[in-house]
Amino acid sequence: MRQAGCTLALIALVLGLTSAPAFAERNLVPPHERSFNVCPDRPAEPKWMQEIPLRQAYQRVLVQDIYRAHNLERIVETESCDCEIRFPSWDAAEAEFHEQHASDERWKMLEASDAYNQRANDVRLEAKAICETAGNW
Structure with missing residues (x-):
């Protein structure tokens, strides 16, 4: 026992x-609902990007990279880090993806992601300084 x-x-x-x-x-x-301390009203990613199959996630990443590069470049160009400049709608990034990259093969999209990341990194420190001054970093 x-x-x-x-x-x-x-x-x-x-x-x-x-x-x-x-x-x-x-x-x-x-949680599924994300909240942000900086610019809490930023637009959500387009629904199609959120629902993209895992095997095609590189397409979503490319649109995100386009969005990030454009936004950081716009901050530096305007010398402003207002929320509308730092986090605009996704329309321009989506349009650029569809017009220039949607029909590309995977390897070409990965190369494009690298190029957009390089563009973003080239201006990141300058954009960060502008945004820190504005309290939006």
């Missing part, structure tokens, strides 16, 4: 330890 009690205690311990990480992981999942 004592052996059965020990076995049950061991099973309970194992079950308790194996379910704890799963419970902890669930608590780490971010």
Whole structure:
């Protein structure tokens, strides 16, 4: 009888330890609704980008890279970091993607992403200084 009690205690311990990480992981999942400290009313990504299949995620990343590069360049050009400049609608980035890249093969889109990232990185520090002054970084 004592052996059965020990076995049950061991099973309970194992079950308790194996379910704890799963419970902890669930608590780490971010909520679907994102909130921002800076420019909280920024426009959401277009729905088609949010629903893109995982195998085509590079298309979503390319649109995000276009958006980021344009926005940082616009901050530097205008020397303003108003929320409408830092986070405009996605229309221009979407249009550029559809007009210039939508029919490209995957490797070509990845190259384009690299180019947009380089453009964004070239002006990032200058844009950051402008936005920090405005309190929008």
